[in-house]
Amino acid sequence: MTPVTPATPGPATLDAADPLAAYRDRFVGAESPLVYFDGNSLGRPLRVTGPRLARFVDQEWGGRLIRGWDEDWLALPERVGDDLGRVCLGAAPGQTVVGDSTTVLLYKLVRAAVALRPGRTEIVLDRDNFPTDRYVAQGVAAECGLTLRWIETDPAGGVEADQLAEVVGERTALVLLSHVAYRSAWLADAPRLTRIAHDAGALVLWDLCHSAGVVPVELDAWDVDLAVGCSYKYLNAGPGAPAWAYVARRLLEDTERPFVQPVQGWIGAADSFAMGPDYRPAPGIRRVLSGTPPVLGMLPLRDMLEVLAEAGIEAVRAKSVALTSYAAELGEELLGDLGVRLASPREVERRGGHVTLDHPQMREVTARLWQRDVLPDFREPHGLRLGLSPLSTSFAEVASGIEAVRHELVDLRR
Known part of the structure; x- marks a missing residue:
């Protein structure tokens, strides 16, 4: 040849x-x-990252021991979340938090979102969305007695505005979409699709796993409700690194319809160390957390955010x-x-x-x-x-x- x-x-x-x-x-x-x-x-x-992890083991973990929680570690999920929001997501402080896996955070946000739209019975998503997104939506639909409305997409493309407009309506509680399609790399028109969902009275949850760190995102400017993403892809935080969640401030501050995620753990409580008899959610984005923060997993993420901030x-x-x-x-x-x-x-x-x-x-x-x-x-x-x-x-x-x-x-x- x-x-x-x-x-x-x-x-x-x-x-x-x-x-x-x-x-x-x-x-x-x-x-x-x-x-x-x-x-x-x-x-x-x-x-x-290797030297940073070694220093952490020797100096912070090995030197400060349990004192590290009070001195720094407990604040890391919100602090690193704010850095991520500033550098990559177009999100003002207090709306992004790091912790859990993408799957767990998807469940938390999907479950919380449908609870914020009582009486609405449908979740809209596409057939070619990443498997975890589809599986979580199927589980929540079964748990809550909801119906999934599927958008059929070309595997070499993604969800178009007219396709979404055709299926959303007064029954739609949530639209769950990926900003970048994992198979084709289709880059969705997030601002337009978000407006279409909002015009129907629905909330929108964007999966940014293939966006964060490589495609500029403006969650606040686009009026996005919810977003989730991992940190081991373009954010280079390593295998099994923690995921992150974004919840718009207007949802966190709504007292008439409080944002309540379903996995109630001690770190997400208003006073974690009170060890009280009943759960009261923390104010703000911290309520999305459940268990002990993944401190080691956030260190490589901080390294990459510094590099991304430098490069732009x-x-x-x-x-x-x-x-x-x-x-x-x-x-x-x-x-x-x-x-x-x-x-x-x-x-x-x-x-x-x-x-x-x-x-x-x-x-x-x-x-x-x-x-x-x-x-x-x-x-x-x-x-x-x-x-x-x-x-x-x-x-x-x-x-x-x-x-x-x-x-x-x-x-x-x-």
């Missing part, structure tokens, strides 16, 4: 012109020849757009003759931080790539997903990975 010579600019030229290129050196392993296309599933660790989320988004555009163009140039098609939006304003390439043999290709230290994701039915974390991914890395995909597809044809 005749080699294909790409017409796009060379990766060396693009890397030389990249204003964020130097940030790559801050990540563990970035200097290796391994090609990492999975930053939207698990981000690389920062080099500063708009600059990160610009690099992300450049990377995904390069991957899409190079993929079509080098792989198009092999039957590969782009399964992500072409329009950059409709695309998040990853690109999916479809081919019937991508499952086999993924397994082969992992054997040669090229690490993408595979997503059903035929998707090779390239998660390009802007601060740790180079254009040369993208080019090397796409060339490896071509090699494996050609080899499978023999």
